Amino acid sequence: MVLRSILISPVARYFRTKRMFFEASEYAKQKEKPLMMIGDPCSGNYFHFMSSMFPNSEHGDVTIDLYGCQECNRMDINDIDSWKLFDDDSFVVMETGVLGFSEDIERVITQIKRVSGGDFLSAGGNKGLLWEMLLYKTYSKKLNYTMNPFDSRKHRHYTGRKLGRKEKVKLEF
């Protein structure tokens, strides 16, 4: 249980993010759309120095992260007005562990659906009973959800759970 929360899940998420970033970049080329990354590759890991030394992805043509580096658009995903900067169906969108900070995930995913025109990939959040019950609080008090990996080419529902092992989330995408 401890091992899953602090080792297996973060390592699996790291390699999944790497693979999915490559896929999302290829997909963006194929769709002839720019790539939007939600999540700064330079920061954000539990051990921050690890992200800058061993980033799990690269920046997108646009990268959104509220506390991101200078290359990022420092936007709050919960500020629905700021999503208006982006046109409908204008990006392939990939997110890496940021949507867990949604205050209302349905409102945020509605914007991602609109901006991506349905082209969305996510490497998902950290998993494990200990993480979902307790340890997430040591990372950030603003983390609300742990979401499952998602690829709009394969999945119809974006799923996950409210942290604290509360209700499950299942959103049609």
Ligand SMILES: C[S@@+](CC[C@H](N)C(=O)[O-])C[C@H]1O[C@@H](n2cnc3c(N)ncnc32)[C@H](O)[C@@H]1O
């Ligand atoms: C788990 S990290 C994601 C990037 C990281 N390289 C990774 O994949 O492990 C979570 C990121 O979410 C950002 N973040 C937290 N709250 C946010 C918000 N409300 N809006 C946008 N970004 C937010 C943090 O700055 C942090 O970089």
